[in-house]
Amino acid sequence: MALDHAILVSLLEKPGSGYELARRFERSFGYFWTATHQQIYRVLRRMESEGWIDVREVPQQGRPDKKEYSVAAPGRAALSEWLHEPIAPESVRHDLAVKIRGAAFDDPAALIREVERYRQVHSERLAHYLAGEARDFPDPGAPGPLDARPLDAGRELQHVVLRGGIAYERMTLAWLDDVLATLRRLTPER
């Protein structure tokens, strides 16, 4: 289980409330880990009771108070331990692939419109990532004195993860074009 660890990393990057975490898991964190607020609140409570994270009640004006969580020493230790464990092979689940193979027993033509819609979603996601990259990671090539720019490990690592998301979306779009061409070849009528 790694939701714990995903939350710990996010809190190390910036302390925040359960609500804020849920938003991060919708946005930037969301392209490699998703979680709903219900899951997050449950895990936060458990981690707090185990002493992995500290809470601080933050009164706000005009808004409900929030509990700001930050990582405590035992939480850091637990994360470190997990980081040194071997990476478990991810288990894949692609509804679309099931549907494509299922289409052989149904109507391949009916899938075309749905794949086109799906392609649109990924196209928008790619645009969103690229916009985020342009915003958060400018510095194309190397303008400016090389040794004057400090290597910020955190930013570099965030960037390489984002590049992974971008590569995934590009690959997916190319594959969806392949899927569409294949489906169209199978239904040349109209």
Next chain:
Amino acid sequence: MALDHAILVSLLEKPGSGYELARRFERSFGYFWTATHQQIYRVLRRMESEGWIDVREVPQQGRPDKKEYSVAAPGRAALSEWLHEPIAPESVRHDLAVKIRGAAFDDPAALIREVERYRQVHSERLAHYLAGEARDFPDPGAPGPLDARPLDAGRELQHVVLRGGIAYERMTLAWLDDVLATLRRLTPER
């Protein structure tokens, strides 16, 4: 939930026992859907009780008898209904991405060896897919009369799904090289 539907598709492609299904989910089906035999047996029992699939006891010599399942009309109808539903956006879960961002608060150098091992796993998976493609889908280019080859929809669709798996592995390998380069840049010592 789509394990039901994945099983239905697999049974439509070829009827078989729970054990056989579990093996398929380890092999070809496994690159877009995983399931353990426990899950499969549970779902088979439920689908049988709902009349979605038929069972046939097949006595075997030298081996335990098996129950061969095949899709019944209501199962086909249920699958068809599901096929016409919009595709839900997949929720991603990449331990490696969490670890990469977590490495900023730990030891980036320690991740290098683990990423190398992980890269090896994907490299082998790609080789396995390519071997499967060469075995099951020969016919490179177009040798032979074009209109003499019948378009087998099922095979075409299986092939395009496999091409998706291949594209995914290639993209992953390229990204892992990017990750390794980034990690090495951050730890130039030794």
Next chain:
DNA sequence: ATTCGCATGTAAAAAGTTACATGATTTC
């Protein structure tokens, strides 16, 4: 007036994982 965003939760159901269990045959 109603909807949207902030903020936190409970409860129940569905799905997935892990461990245990059995028993025959075939292969090393």
Next chain:
DNA sequence: GAAATCATGTAACTTTTTACATGCGAAT
């Protein structure tokens, strides 16, 4: 003699999803 393959399952546990619930302030 041990290990691997075939074949099917139970039980307990963990995780995830879905639905419901509340309440305030700000914007339309």
